[in-house]
Amino acid sequence: MDMATARATKILPEQVAAESGVTGVGRRLNVGVMGAGRIATLVHLGNIIGHRRLNLKWITEDDPQRVPVVKDLFGLQNTPFFTSSDLPELLSSKDLDAVFIFTPTGTHCSLVCQSLSKGKAVFVEKPAGVNLEEIRSCYEHSEKFGKPLITGFNKRFDxxxxxxxxxxxxxxxxxxxxxxxxxxxxxxxxxxxxxxxxxxxxxxxxxxxxxxxxxxxxxxxxxxxxxxxxxxxxxxxxxxxxxxxxxxxxxxxxxxxxxxxxxxxxxxxxxxxxxxxxxxxxxxxxxxxxxxxxxxxxxxxxxxxxxxxxxxxxxFRESYANEMDHFIDCVNGKAKPLITKEESVxxxxxxxxxxxxxxxxxxxxx
Missing domain, CATH: 3.30.360.10 (Dihydrodipicolinate Reductase; domain 2)
Known part of the structure; x- marks a missing residue:
């Protein structure tokens, strides 16, 4: 059993762990990141860049002053940065597996639904929308397009x-x-x-x-x-x-x-x-x-x-890492989302x- 499997088995409840069945690293997922602000730089970007099952393809950030800061902070001189206006083309890429959304909350629902409709799995920082209607819409898109949606309630993975x-x-x-x-x-x-x-x-x-x-x-x-x-x-x-x-x-x-x-x-x-x-x-x-x-x-x-x-x-350093592993397992069909539509609603x-x-x-x- 590899370390990623051991960690996933440890952190998931019994019913989810039994279904995960992860047996190896497999193909690295090609992913994009939307937003390089506070939560992205404090927690998520480091986990994404250092994860052996992820291949970071691009980052979108609409604040031009943030781009050189983030590039220097994480050594991302070779990673392309775009703005949100480029997302329609970026999301149309057939070799893109999933996206991480760390933008302001008011943009979450639109970006989640847009990404799911393009066949991309989605991890979004909490909450997935600004109100009940938006959050329900996000999960309905997940069901309609058959792609997992994970909302970042990280205490679940502690x-x-x-x-x-x-x-x-x-x-x-x-x-x-x-x-x-x-x-x-x-x-x-x-x-x-x-x-x-x-x-x-x-x-x-x-x-x-x-x-x-x-x-x-x-x-x-x-x-x-x-x-x-x-x-x-x-x-x-x-x-x-x-x-x-x-x-x-x-x-x-x-x-x-x-x-x-x-x-x-x-x-x-x-x-x-x-x-x-x-x-x-x-x-x-x-x-x-x-x-x-x-x-x-x-x-x-x-x-x-x-x-x-x-x-x-x-x-919550460990829980954020566990959360990332769980999302990857869901994208690969090795686990079911621990955070359900009914619970999020x-x-x-x-x-x-x-x-x-x-x-x-x-x-x-x-």
Whole structure:
């Protein structure tokens, strides 16, 4: 078994791993990348360039100032860069297998549907669209043209989160009573990014908490909630000036009795803080924070730990690599997408109800 197969087997749930059947590297996939901005350069481009099963054919980037920066950063002097106006011709290439979409969210749906209609498999950073209608359209195109679509909810591919979800689905904690999800970012993104992330006024929900909502949907097997109540505040004066919250708590209630709390902050001074707890009638399953180093220094005065990871590229380094392997296996027909249409649509529906609660400042019912 090669290393890629071993990793895929490790990170996929039992039912998906059993279907993957990867036996070798095989032909390298020819891929294109759309967008060379923040998430592409922090995480994805390095994984794509260094992956032995991928052959990067081109990158599109509409900001001419980004092109020389990205070329120098990754040593891509021989990789052609284009603009989005060149996409119709680029996507018509018969030897192109798949595309990665890392452009602003408002462009995702159009690019996803255009790529799928040209017979290309698609990996798109979350979310696949700006609303429920767009996300449903993306998955309908995937079904119509028979090509896989993977949305980048990377926590799905992190071993601690997977182990907890597996335990819950195997009834190891009994009937779920409460779920608690915590996301506290580090370092705080730039104000330019925070001011432009979306136009809803609740980017903290659509950009950060959306990952935890995806986990909630996965745990509950896409059950529809009964209600959601979103409460926000801007402690940062600059963020208050451009109308974006830096702190949020959401409470979600299910008809079966499950109560979920999601607390999110744009900045934690002590490091990147990501936790999850599922409390049930028979026990508890939890994901706690890894530290930069597992060593502990203990003495009569107490114990000293290293700090938490600085940010998401460090904390989820392995999950991003696992996510990439899974997409490749789906393109090669060796696995089925772990993130389904039903789950993505439910996550989008919950986000829309959450935004409605944010605007109305009261609980909203489904």
């Amino acid at each position: 071993s601690p989160y997977q182990n907890v979800v597996s335990a819950v689905h195997n009834n190891e904690v009994g009937d779920i009573q409460m779920i608690r999800l915590t996301s506290r970012d580090s370092p705080k993104p730039s104000y330019d990014f925070l001011a432009s992330i979306d136009t809803t006024g609740c980017g903290i929900l659509t950009d950060v908490t959306v990952h935890d909502i995806d986990m909630m949907v996965w745990i509950t097997k896409a059950e529809r909630p009964e209600s959601i109540y979103v409460i926000t505040h801007a402690h940062d004066k600059k963020m208050a000036e451009f109308g974006e919250a830096d702190t949020m708590v959401a409470v979600v209630k299910y008809k079966c009795g499950i109560i979920v709390t999601l607390d999110t902050s744009r900045y934690a001074a002590y490091g990147y803080d990501m936790r999850m707890e599922v409390f049930g009638s028979d026990g508890l399953a939890a994901v706690n924070n890894p530290h930069v180093s597992p060593h502990v220094i203990a003495g009569v005065g107490g114990e000293t730990l290293t700090r938490l990871n600085e940010s998401f590229p460090q904390r 439910m996550t989008a529906e919950i986000i829309e109800k959450g935004l409605e609660s944010f605007r109305l400042k009261r609980p909203v019912y489904f």
